[in-house]
Each structure stands twice: as structure tokens, then as C-alpha cells.
Amino acid sequence: MILDSKIPEGALAEKWDKHKFNVKLVNPANKRKYDVIVVGTGLAGASAAATLGELGYNVKAFCYQDSPRRAHSIAAQGGINAAKNYQNDGDSVFRLFYDTIKGGDYRAREANVYRLAQVSVDIIDQCVAQGVPFAREYGGLLANRSFGGAQVSRTFYARGQTGQQLLLGAYSALSRQIAYGKVKMYPRTEMLDLVMVDGKARGIITRNMVTGAIESHSGHAVILATGGYGNVFFLSTNAMGCNATAIWRAHKKGALFGNPCFTQIHPTCIPVSGDYQSKLTLMSESLRNDGRVWVPKTQEMAQRLRRNEITVAQIAEEDRDYFLERKYPAFGNLVPRDVASRNAKLACDEGRGVGTTGLAVYLDFADAIKRDGQDKVAAKYGNLFEMYAKITGENPYETPMRIYPAVHYTMGGLWVDYNLMTTIPGLYATGECNFSDHGANRLGASALMQGLADGYFVIPYTIGDYLAQMPANRVETSHPAFAEAERNVRDGIQQLLSINGTKTVDEYHKELGHIMWNYCGMARNAEGLTKAKGMIRELRADFWRNVKVMGVNEEFNQTLEKAGRVADFLELGELMVDDALNRNESCGGHFREEYQTPENEALRDDANYAYVAAWEYTGPNQPEKLHKEELKFENVKLTQRSYK
Amino acid sequence: MAGNNPNLKPMNLTLRVWRQKNNHDAGKLETYKAENISPEMSFLEMLDVVNENLAHTGVDPIAFDHDCREGICGMCSLFINGRPHGPETGTTTCQLHMRKFKDGDTITIEPWRAQPFPVHKDLSVDRSAFDRIIQAGGYVSVNTGGVPDANAIPIPKSIADKAFDAATCIACGACVAACKNASAMLFVSAKVSQLAMLPQGKVERKTRVENMLAQMDKEGFGACTNIGSCAAECPVGISLENIAMLNREFIAAKATSDNV
Numbered sequence: 001m002i003l004d005s006k007i008p009e010g011a012l013a014e015k016w017d018k019h020k021f022n023v024k025l026v027n028p029a030n031k032r033k034y035d036v037i038v039v040g041t042g043l044a045g046a047s048a049a050a051t052l053g054e055l056g057y058n059v060k061a062f063c064y065q066d067s068p069r070r071a072h073s074i075a076a077q078g079g080i081n082a083a084k085n086y087q088n089d090g091d092s093v094f095r096l097f098y099d100t101i102k103g104g105d106y107r108a109r110e111a112n113v114y115r116l117a118q119v120s121v122d123i124i125d126q127c128v129a130q131g132v133p134f135a136r137e138y139g140g141l142l143a144n145r146s147f148g149g150a151q152v153s154r155t156f157y158a159r160g161q162t163g164q165q166l167l168l169g170a171y172s173a174l175s176r177q178i179a180y181g182k183v184k185m186y187p188r189t190e191m192l193d194l195v196m197v198d199g200k201a202r203g204i205i206t207r208n209m210v211t212g213a214i215e216s217h218s219g220h221a222v223i224l225a226t227g228g229y230g231n232v233f234f235l236s237t238n239a240m241g242c243n244a245t246a247i248w249r250a251h252k253k254g255a256l257f258g259n260p261c262f263t264q265i266h267p268t269c270i271p272v273s274g275d276y277q278s279k280l281t282l283m284s285e286s287l288r289n290d291g292r293v294w295v296p297k298t299q300e301m302a303q304r305l306r307r308n309e310i311t312v313a314q315i316a317e318e319d320r321d322y323f324l325e326r327k328y329p330a331f332g333n334l335v336p337r338d339v340a341s342r343n344a345k346l347a348c349d350e351g352r353g354v355g356t357t358g359l360a361v362y363l364d365f366a367d368a369i370k371r372d373g374q375d376k377v378a379a380k381y382g383n384l385f386e387m388y389a390k391i392t393g394e395n396p397y398e399t400p401m402r403i404y405p406a407v408h409y410t411m412g413g414l415w416v417d418y419n420l421m422t423t424i425p426g427l428y429a430t431g432e433c434n435f436s437d438h439g440a441n442r443l444g445a446s447a448l449m450q451g452l453a454d455g456y457f458v459i460p461y462t463i464g465d466y467l468a469q470m471p472a473n474r475v476e477t478s479h480p481a482f483a484e485a486e487r488n489v490r491d492g493i494q495q496l497l498s499i500n501g502t503k504t505v506d507e508y509h510k511e512l513g514h515i516m517w518n519y520c521g522m523a524r525n526a527e528g529l530t531k532a533k534g535m536i537r538e539l540r541a542d543f544w545r546n547v548k549v550m551g552v553n554e555e556f557n558q559t560l561e562k563a564g565r566v567a568d569f570l571e572l573g574e575l576m577v578d579d580a581l582n583r584n585e586s587c588g589g590h591f592r593e594e595y596q597t598p599e600n601e602a603l604r605d606d607a608n609y610a611y612v613a614a615w616e617y618t619g620p621n622q623p624e625k626l627h628k629e630e631l632k633f634e635n636v637k638l639t640q641r642s643y644k
Numbered sequence: 645m646a647g648n649n650p651n652l653k654p655m656n657l658t659l660r661v662w663r664q665k666n667n668h669d670a671g672k673l674e675t676y677k678a679e680n681i682s683p684e685m686s687f688l689e690m691l692d693v694v695n696e697n698l699a700h701t702g703v704d705p706i707a708f709d710h711d712c713r714e715g716i717c718g719m720c721s722l723f724i725n726g727r728p729h730g731p732e733t734g735t736t737t738c739q740l741h742m743r744k745f746k747d748g749d750t751i752t753i754e755p756w757r758a759q760p761f762p763v764h765k766d767l768s769v770d771r772s773a774f775d776r777i778i779q780a781g782g783y784v785s786v787n788t789g790g791v792p793d794a795n796a797i798p799i800p801k802s803i804a805d806k807a808f809d810a811a812t813c814i815a816c817g818a819c820v821a822a823c824k825n826a827s828a829m830l831f832v833s834a835k836v837s838q839l840a841m842l843p844q845g846k847v848e849r850k851t852r853v854e855n856m857l858a859q860m861d862k863e864g865f866g867a868c869t870n871i872g873s874c875a876a877e878c879p880v881g882i883s884l885e886n887i888a889m890l891n892r893e894f895i896a897a898k899a900t901s902d903n904v
Contacts, residue, residue, distance in 0.1 A: 047788075066770070067718075067775050070719050129792070131842050159808065175783055276693055
């Protein structure tokens with residue numbers, strides 16, 4: 001198989017405009033003859049479903065939540081980047097492109113990232129027109145703030161709830177199309193398989209999570225917008241329901257999986273407090289604009305702190321190590337996420353961590369409060385401070401926050417070409433569930449940008465090109481391919497229900513999470529990864545022998561839902577380990593301990609690894625086959641990333 | 645810091661939980677023990693622990709809705725000791741922590757009780773009525789593309805901030821659960837006032853308020869009698885002022901309606 005990224009010819013800045021002109025169009029009167037399936041209703045899915053409905057296609061949209069408005073995009077806090085240059089501080093499309101490529105440690109496709117930067121400006125216009133209440137200055141114009149990995153202020157925000165407001169904007173557009181009858185919405189419905197007819201994606205099999213009904217849905221194309229797979233780690237900042245089932249089952253039907261090991265560990269999360277912990281809570285990166293990250297200078301002092309022999313306030317200024325400011329004077333606390341996370345881990349590994357577990361560093365607002373006053377700090381971050389206080393029982397206005405890195409985002413995902421089509425014709429992947437724009441590390445405030453870029457401004461053009469070239473004939477769900485897929489889904493469910501073992505689904509999930517975090521987390525090495533692979537295989541075999549899933553399919557059965565997802569995580573986890581083991585270099589969020597500079601920075605190997613690793617499923621318990629898409633850099637020079 | 649907290653002693657609690665197999669089942673309260681509960685757990689983590697124990701003893705785990713567990717998705721609900729989202733004001737159930745309870749407490753947990761929110765199972769209810777109300781008009785009718793530059797329409801900061809406050813509604817349904825009439829006025833008013841305040845939303849303000857209220861009635865939500873328990877129990881602090889604004893919008897729309 002040769003991976004064709006279908007990047008248009010021509011100068012970088014002209015590719016997208018030319019491509020938009022060159023794509024085939026579906027006549028307005030013919031659009032109603034085409035049905036498009038959209039799975040997931042976060043930013044990428046809701047924006048695509050709404051826009052395709054507006055264009056005249058018949059859309060069926062699916063989400064596992066009880067309402068499309070609850071997709072996990074809603075929890076994004078900090079903001080959304082756009083190259084508007086409203087601040088007159090030197091921003092441009094090219095600068096946003098450059099920052100994103102560099103931030104991703106040169107493992108993303110130039111053409112995709114440039115297009116993302118181009119359409120970023122349209123996103124802000126669109127959201128404002130929908131009534132999204134972005135933060136504004138007193139003169140009535142939009143406000144911006146700065147984010148990690150950038151030296152301009154290009155982040156638009158709505159207090160600490162930007163994802164919520166953007167999602168509600170997309171949800172409102174989606175609701176309007178539902179009311180018009182152009183989108184049919186299926187909440188509490190989970191996609192369990194992809195249906196292929198003549199080598200093309202022509203439908204999906206779903207389970208109604210209230211009644212258990214297994215249903216077939218046919219369409220001319222299928223868009224997966226199902227988010228990331230961070231829950232492989234059990235503990236992450238993802239919502240409890242976030243899962244990889246749709247993309248994983250599409251992968252097993254032939255869609256290649258790109259860079260599965262590229263995981264983002266977010267530096268500012270509330271530390272783990274106990275075994276019962278079900279998820280980790282992120283504190284927005286925007287906090288690093290004003291908060292200063294530090295640990296005690298010496299192990300000894302950190303130890304006394306952990307034993308409660310001294311308090312934070314008793315540590316003198318000169319005994320504090322503001323390690324990010326010390327090591328990276330140019331970017332200070334605003335270094336990209338991978339760099340901040342790794343340095344927090346280093347400090348804790350050196351025995352200088354704080355909190356009862358020693359797995360935390362301080363994020364201190366004392367200086368900001370002294371400088372600007374508590375009111376100003378509260379106006380910027382009030383809701384985040386409140387959330388922190390609720391979870392930890394501590395007041396961050398008085399004592400510094402304790403933070404530790406946590407799994408947050410997955411840059412990897414289904415491999416897609418420039419049109420966002422996977423290796424299965426007619427199957428698209430948008431937003432976090434594809435691998436495309438963030439390389440080996442995503443910059444803050446870029447996830448929202450990508451989700452909406454894909455949904456509002458990219459897929460509506462590129463899917464038209466595909467549909468225009470296929471006949472409008474529908475495939476009926478009575479087609480044998482649907483019957484067969486339904487049967488497979490039913491058999492899989494029956495198998496889960498019939499094992500009746502002794503270990504709960506959560507117990508398996510937690511165990512998998514531990515393996516992934518310990519060996520395929522913030523720092524990886526060949527020995528650990530090899531060990532992890534064996535452990536995952538054993539755990540998976542045990543799962544299929546001994547998992548306990550109660551009840552029946554024909555009911556509201558949350559254990560059954562979870563069991564199916566964990567079964568998929570148990571397979572995906574192994575692929576992540578394989579990918580991490582294959583990539584003998586460090587880049588962005590993928591840090592292989594064997595490959596680092598003397599200053600502990602990631603050491604890339606551009607000669608051998610400047611490619612996208614795209615994996616092909618070859619059968620149960622078989623090794624996956626690696627395909628490579630070489631990355632060509634014609635507009636940026638590959639350099640050792642430096643934020644010093 | 646956790647280590648400084650003297651109240652880290654595990655607690656033993658008695659739970660009285662609403663169990664209902666499905667929408668046709670009558671349902672009843674069952675009693676369970678929640679043992680060895682850390683005060684640092686969230687309320688839902690406490691339920692996770694109980695559910696793991698139930699699963700090991702062969703009892704069907706308690707169904708409840710939850711997703712983001714950071715107070716923003718609006719998926720979690722639960723009527724805890726007679727209050728939506730429990731005893732802590734301005735907090736969703738997922739952000740409620742067990743340090744708010746005492747060793748030996750008995751906690752009663754029920755689903756939202758409102759006719760337009762039928763029970764799916766146990767503590768999970770169907771809130772799709774809220775979606776249908778938004779579909780009736782909770783949007784600005786613009787298609788993707790062809791919109792003016794974002795800075796072409798200046799909006800005073802005070803207005804933008806107020807609109808934002810209304811827009812933070814998470815559609816959890818606590819307002820309905822708290823209301824003796826099961827009215828959805830606070831929910832509807834939050835969207836109506838957000839959009840009525842902003843220039844983008846003013847174009848459709850009359851039809852919007854009429855259509856959304858008509859849908860609210862059709863779904864079977866009760867009328868508002870100005871008690872204010874909705875705002876008192878709202879986990880994100882949606883203000884009663886929004887209901888006042890909705891009433892003004894509605895009267896103005898009726899007096900000058902484009903629909904009649």
C-alpha cells in the first residue's frame with residue numbers, strides 16, 4: 001500500500017485555495033440525494049453535521065451522551081487560537097503555521113497545518129456570528145491572551161469555559177438543522193462497527209444504549225469525529241465515556257492508524273490523591289500566564305515539606321527553584337506542554353516533588369496577586385480557582401496550587417489524507433480522532449481550532465469532491481454486508497456477557513492504565529515497552545477469560561458499554577506500545593529515554609524518523625504492518641526545538 | 645495539603661438509592677452500605693466504589709449519568725438528600741466531595757423527579773426535552789461562511805459579560821428538579837436572554853422567545869410561580885434576572901409579534 005497524502009501542488013499559501021477550486025461540486029439540487037453519517041457531536045462532529053445539513057445533505061448524527069451538547073469538547077478551558085493579529089503584535093497565518101509545526105516537533109504535514117492556520121480566522125468570525133460570548137475589551141472588541149509555545153497573543157477565550165461556549169455555538173447550529181429536518185440526531189447511541197460495501201464505507205452498526213437495540217444505518221459517506229483515546233490510560237482528563245471504539249473498529253476494517261504513541265501529557269492537572277480516583281482534572285494552561293512553577297531547591301527541604309515538618313510559607317524565596325524560568329528564560333512558564341510536563345517529572349524524580357505523594361509541583365500565584373490584586377486574578381481565573389478548591393479542599397489564593405502532569409490529548413489517530421479521508425474510501429476522520437495537524441505535540445488552544453476548522457471549513461468542501469464522483473444510489477440496510485456486520489456485533493456482545501468471570505471491567509481498565517502510564521507515559525524506553533507489550537497481551541487474554549459483565553444486552557447496561565470499550569483499549573494499548581518502540585527517537589510528547597540531549601531535551605532523528613507511522617491491522621493477535629508517509633519540509637527548516 | 649488534613653479518616657455510610665429497572669418499572673428505594681469511604685473522594689467516586697462492590701456480590705450496579713466529572717458537561721444529576729446535586733451550593737454532583745458528609749450519615753439518592761424527564765433506569769433520566777426546546781429557537785440563524793469579521797460588531801464588555809453569564813447554563817436540569825412545578829423557565833430564560841442581549845441574536849428575538857416557550861409548554865414543564873428555588877439550586881449560578889428578562893421579552897414579542 002502506498003500512502004498518498006493527496007497534498008495539492010503549488011506554493012504552500014495557495015494550495016488550499018487552488019484545491020477548493022479544483023474539487024468537484026455536488027449540484028445544490030442533488031445534495032439532498034446524498035446521506036452522510038457523522039459519529040460524535042463535539043466541535044468537529046457538530047460543526048460538520050450542521051454545515052453539511054445547511055448545504056443540503058441528509059445527515060444522521062450520533063453521540064453516546066444523552067445530548068449532543070455534552071461532548072467532551074465542552075470541557076476545554078483556555079481558548080482557541082486564530083491568526084487574526086488583532087493585537088498588532090506580529091501575528092500572521094505563516095507565524096501560526098510555523099509555531100504549530102515547531103510546537104509539534106516537526107512531525108506534522110506542512111500543507112495541513114498551513115490550511116489550519118488559514119481557516120483559523122474564519123472560525124472566530126463564524127462563532128461570533130452564532131452569538132458565542134467571547135471575552136471583550138472595554139472598547140467592545142475581542143480580547144486575546146497568550147498561550148504556551150507562542151510569543152504573540154492570539155488566543156480567543158470565554159473566561160475559562162471556551163470549549164463550552166464554542167460547543168454550544170456548534171450545538172445551536174446543529175439544533176437548527178435538526179429542527180429543519182436536515183439532521184436526524186441519535187443521542188445515547190454508540191457506533192459498534194463500520195459497514196463496507198465494494199471496498200467503500202457505506203454505513204455503521206449502532207447500539208441504542210437505552211434499549212440495547214442493534215441497528216444498521218446506511219449512507220454515502222461516514223465521518224468519524226469521536227475524539228481522542230486518552231482513556232487507554234484509565235486516568236486522564238478525558239470524560240469517563242470517551243473511547244476509541246469507533247476508530248478502533250474502523251481500523252480493524254482497514255483504516256490505517258497514524259502515530260498511535262503520540263500522547264500529550266498536560267502539565268497542569270490536579271495530582272492523583274488515591275486509588276479510587278476516576279479521572280484527573282485539568283487546570284487550564286492559561287494559568288501559566290500568571291502562575292509560577294516551582295519546587296524546593298533541595299530534596300531535604302521537599303522531604304520535610306512532605307512530612308509536614310514545615311509549611312510552604314516557610315520556604316524562603318532563595319530556597320525555591322523556579323525551574324522553568326531558570327532553564328527557559330525566553331519562554332519561562334509558557335514553554336510548550338511536553339517541555340513543562342517533562343521538567344515537572346524530572347523535578348519529582350529528583351525527589352523534590354511536593355504533596356503527600358511527592359508527585360506534584362507548585363503553581364504559585366502569590367506574585368500575580370501581589371502585582372495585580374486578588375480581584376484581577378479572580379476575574380481571569382476565578383472558576384478555575386473555585387474548581388481547585390472544591391476538589392482539593394485548599395484555597396489557591398492562599399497556598400500555591402499543586403499540579404502534576406496527566407494524560408490529556410492524543411495527537412495520534414486515524415491516518416487521513418489532505419481531504420481528511422482515511423485509507424478506506426468514503427470514511428473520514430476529523431478533529432482529535434485523526435492524526436493530522438499537531439505532529440508529536442499539540443500547542444495549547446489548538447485543539448478547538450482544529451476541531452472547528454475540520455468541521456466548518458474543510459470537510460464540507462472535501463466530502464463534496466468524493467460524493468460528486470459517486471452515484472446517488474442508496475445501499476439498503478437489507479444488504480448482506482449490514483446483516484453480517486450486525487451479526488458480528490451481536491456475537492461480540494454475547495461473548496462479553498457469557499464469560500461471567502470474577503474481575504470487573506474497571507479492574508482490567510485500571511490495570512491497563514497502570515501499564516500504559518508506567519511504560520508508555522511521559523518517559524519510555526525499549527526495555528519497559530517490551531515488557532509492557534507482554535503485560536498487555538496477558539491482560540487481554542485474561543480479560544476474555546475472566547471478565548464479569550452482568551445483565552443482558554436488551555437493557556440500559558453501563559457495564560456492557562464499558563466492557564466493549566475496554567476490550568478495544570486492550571488492543572489499542574498494544575499498538576501504542578509497538579509504535580513507541582518503533583520510533584527510536586524523542587520528539588514532542590514521545591520521549592524515549594535513550595534519545596536525549598545532554599540537557600535532557602528531546603533528541604529527534606530527522607534522517608530516519610521524519611515520517612508518519614501508519615499501522616495496518618492484519619488480524620487478531622497478529623503484528624500490525626508499518627507503512628511510512630515521509631514528511632517533506634519545504635517551508636520551515638528543521639531545527640532542534642529551543643525555548644531557551 | 646492532604647497530609648495536613650486531620651479529617652482523612654475513612655467513613656462508613658448508609659445509602660438509600662432509587663432502583664428502577666426501566667421506564668415501566670415502579671421502582672423503590674434500596675439500602676446499601678458504603679464502607680471505607682475517603683473524604684477526598686468525589687460523590688461519584690463513592691458510587692463507583694459501591695458499584696464495584698455490588699458487581700462482586702452479583703448485584704446489578706446502580707445506573708447513573710456522568711461524563712466529564714469536572715462540572716461542565718451537565719450529564720450528572722442526582723437528587724441527594726432532597727436537593728439537586730446535593731448539599732453544596734453552586735456545585736454539580738461530580739464536584740461534590742465526600743468531605744461534605746460525616747461518618748455514619750445516611751444519604752438518600754434519587755433521580756430528577758419531573759414528568760418531562762422520564763426515568764431510563766435507576767438514577768438516569770431522559771432530558772431530551774431540553775434539546776427540543778433549543779431546537780425550537782435557541783440559536784442565531786446563520787449558516788457557515790459569509791459572516792462579517794468578528795470585530796465588525798463591537799459589543800460593550802458589560803453586555804458581553806452578562807451574555808456570557810447566561811450562556812454558562814449546562815442544561816443539567818437541576819432547576820426543573822428543584823421546582824415544585826417542574827418548570828423549565830430558568831433553563832429557557834438563560835438561552836433567551838443570552839441571545840436577546842447580543843446584537844447577533846436580536847434579529848430573531850421575538851420568534852425565538854415565543855417558539856421556545858411554546859415548546860416548553862408542549863413538553864409538559866410547569867409554569868413559573870416565582871419561588872426561586874431553581875436559581876438557588878443552579879450549580880452554575882444562572883440568575884433569576886434571566887426569568888425577568890424572558891418575561892419582558894415574551895410580553896414585548898406578544899405585543900408586537902411577527903407571528904400574529
